[in-house]
Amino acid sequence: MIDQPGSSILQVKNLNVFYGTFQAVSNVSFYVKSGEIFGLLGPNGAGKTSTLSSVEGLLKPQSGEITVAGFNISKQPLHARANMGVQLQATSFQPELTITEIIKLYAGIYGVNLTSEKLNALLQDIKLEEAASKKFGQLSGGQQQRVSLVISTIHDPILVMLDEPTTGLDPQSRRQLWERIEAIREKGHAVLLTTHSMEEAEAVCDRIAIIDHGKVIATDTPQGLIDLYRNDPAVISASRKGKITLEDVFIGLTGKTVRA
Amino acid sequence: METKIPKPSDAFLSLMRADFTTQWRNRRSVIMSLLVPIIILISWKGLIAKLGGAFVFSIALTIGLTSIGMMGYAISVARDRDKGVFQRLRVTPVPTPFIMMSRLLVQLGMIAVLTLGVFIIGYRVDKIALTPAGYILTFITAFLGGALYLGFGQMIVGLIKNAETVNSTTRLVYIAFIMLGMFGELSDNMEFKNIIHWSPFGTVKTILAAAMQPVTWNNDATLALVATLAYALVFSFLGIKWFRWN
Numbered sequence: 001m002i003d004q005p006g007s008s009i010l011q012v013k014n015l016n017v018f019y020g021t022f023q024a025v026s027n028v029s030f031y032v033k034s035g036e037i038f039g040l041l042g043p044n045g046a047g048k049t050s051t052l053s054s055v056e057g058l059l060k061p062q063s064g065e066i067t068v069a070g071f072n073i074s075k076q077p078l079h080a081r082a083n084m085g086v087q088l089q090a091t092s093f094q095p096e097l098t099i100t101e102i103i104k105l106y107a108g109i110y111g112v113n114l115t116s117e118k119l120n121a122l123l124q125d126i127k128l129e130e131a132a133s134k135k136f137g138q139l140s141g142g143q144q145q146r147v148s149l150v151i152s153t154i155h156d157p158i159l160v161m162l163d164e165p166t167t168g169l170d171p172q173s174r175r176q177l178w179e180r181i182e183a184i185r186e187k188g189h190a191v192l193l194t195t196h197s198m199e200e201a202e203a204v205c206d207r208i209a210i211i212d213h214g215k216v217i218a219t220d221t222p223q224g225l226i227d228l229y230r231n232d233p234a235v236i237s238a239s240r241k242g243k244i245t246l247e248d249v250f251i252g253l254t255g256k257t258v259r260a
Numbered sequence: 261m262e263t264k265i266p267k268p269s270d271a272f273l274s275l276m277r278a279d280f281t282t283q284w285r286n287r288r289s290v291i292m293s294l295l296v297p298i299i300i301l302i303s304w305k306g307l308i309a310k311l312g313g314a315f316v317f318s319i320a321l322t323i324g325l326t327s328i329g330m331m332g333y334a335i336s337v338a339r340d341r342d343k344g345v346f347q348r349l350r351v352t353p354v355p356t357p358f359i360m361m362s363r364l365l366v367q368l369g370m371i372a373v374l375t376l377g378v379f380i381i382g383y384r385v386d387k388i389a390l391t392p393a394g395y396i397l398t399f400i401t402a403f404l405g406g407a408l409y410l411g412f413g414q415m416i417v418g419l420i421k422n423a424e425t426v427n428s429t430t431r432l433v434y435i436a437f438i439m440l441g442m443f444g445e446l447s448d449n450m451e452f453k454n455i456i457h458w459s460p461f462g463t464v465k466t467i468l469a470a471a472m473q474p475v476t477w478n479n480d481a482t483l484a485l486v487a488t489l490a491y492a493l494v495f496s497f498l499g500i501k502w503f504r505w506n
Contacts, residue, residue, distance in 0.1 A: 057350070058506075078353040081352060081353040088344060092343035093345060101281060104277075105277070109349075109352045111267060
C-alpha cells in the first residue's frame with residue numbers, strides 16, 4: 001500500500017507491462033506530489049522507460065492505473081496529456097523546421113497564444129535569440145536540451161517528465177538544466193525524471209525510487225535511502241571511499257553486474 | 261481540476277502549417293515528383309499523334325502519383341518515425357489520427373500541384389487540351405489514384421520498420437513501376453500486357469486516360485475504377501494495421 005497524499009499530481013498503481021512473455025514492469029506503484037522532483041533510478045533494462053512510456057500514454061500497460069492531475073491516462077488521454085510536459089530520451093523535431101517554427105508548432109498544438117514578444121522572451125530566456133532561425137540539428141547538445149525543455153513546458157504543465165535530460169551535457173549545461181528543473185519545482189509543479197547519474201539524483205531529487213527487474217525496490221529521499229541502507233553488507237561492499245553514497249546504495253541494491 | 265484542452269482545429273492547423281513548411285523545404289522531393297512526368301510530356305511529344313494525348317497524359321500523371329505516394333509520403337514517414345518525431349507529437353494532447361491526416365493532406369496538395377503542372381505543360385508543350393468535364397474528372401481520378409499510391413506507401417512503412425530499407429525499397433518499386441508502366445503496355449505479349457493492365461499502375465492509368473475523354477469511359481474503365489478503389493482500401497488497411505509509431 002502506498003502513501004497517496006492529496007496533493008499528488010501523478011499516481012501510478014500496480015503497473016504491469018509485458019513484452020510477449022517478458023515482464024518489463026511488475027506491480028510498480030509510486031506517486032509524485034506538486035512541488036516535488038521525483039527521480040526514477042535503475043540500471044539499463046530495469047523498466048524505467050517502460051514505466052515512463054506508460055505514463056506518457058505511448059505504451060499500453062497490461063494492468064494498473066495511471067492518473068495525471070486526476071485524469072486516467074487510458075480513459076482520458078487528451079486531458080492527461082494536456083497536463084503533462086514531456087521530454088523524451090531520443091526526441092527529435094522535423095529537421096526542416098527552424099527553432100522558431102518548432103516552438104510555434106507546439107504552442108499551437110497546446111493552444112498557447114504565442115505573441116512575437118512572448119516568443120522572443122522565451123528565446124531570450126534560453127539564450128537562443130541568435131539561433132532562432134537555425135534548424136534543431138544545427139544546435140549543440142546543451143542548446144537542443146534547452147529547446148526541448150522549453151517545448152515541454154510551453155503550456156505550463158503541472159507535471160513535467162524528463163527522460164535522462166542531462167545525458168551527454170557538459171557540466172555547465174547540466175548545472176543550468178538543474179536550475180531550470182528546480183525552477184519548475186519552485187512554481188509548485190511536479191517533476192518526474194529518470195537518470196543514470198547518482199550525482200544528479202542527489203543534487204535535484206526530493207525523493208527517488210530505485211527500480212530493478214521491473215520492480216520498485218526502494219523509495220525514499222536520497223539521504224533517507226543512504227541512512228536506511230548504510231549498514232547493508234552489499235552496500236558496504238559497494239562503497240569505495242569508506243563514506244556511503246547514493247551510488248553505493250544503488251550498486252548495493254541492484255548488483256555490480258553490468259546490464260546490456 | 262480544470263484542464264484546458266486545445267481546440268482540435270487549432271492543433272490540426274499548426275500541424276498542417278508545419279507539414280506544409282517541411283514539404284516546401286523538401287523542394288528536391290517536390291521537383292523529383294514533377295520532373296519525370298514533365299520529361300515524359302516533353303520527350304514523348306513526337307509520339308502523341310501515334311499514342312494519343314490521353315495515353316501520354318495518363319502515363320505522366322500515374323508516374324507522378326507513384327512518386328508522391330512512395331518517394332514523398334513513405335520515405336518522409338519512415339524518416340520521421342526513425343527520428344522520433346512522431347513519438348514527440350504523440351505525447352501531446354493532439355489526437356493521433358491528426359498526425360497522419362495532416363501528412364496526407366499535404367500529399368493531396370502535392371497531387372493537385374502535379375495534376376495542374378501536367379495540364380499546363382501538356383497544353384503549352386504538347387498542345388493537349390481537354391474538355392472542362394475532362395479536366396474535372398481527371399482531377400477527381402488523380403486523387404483516387406493518389407489514394408492508391410499513398411496506401412501503397414503506407415503499406416511499405418507498415419511492413420518495413422527500418423528507414424533505410426524503406427528508402428531503398430520505395431526507389432526500387434518506383435523504378436520498376438516506371439519501367440513496367442511505360443513499356444509494359446507496348447509489349448506484344450498479351451498475357452504480360454494483361455497483368456500490367458490490371459496492376460496498380462495499369463488501373464490508375466486506365467481511369468486517368470478515360471477521365472480525360474469522358475465520352476470514351478467504358479466498362480473497362482469502370483472495372484479499373486473498382487480495382488483502384490479495392491487496391492487503395494486493401495493497401496491502406498494493411499498499412500494502418502501493421503504500422504508502428506516507433
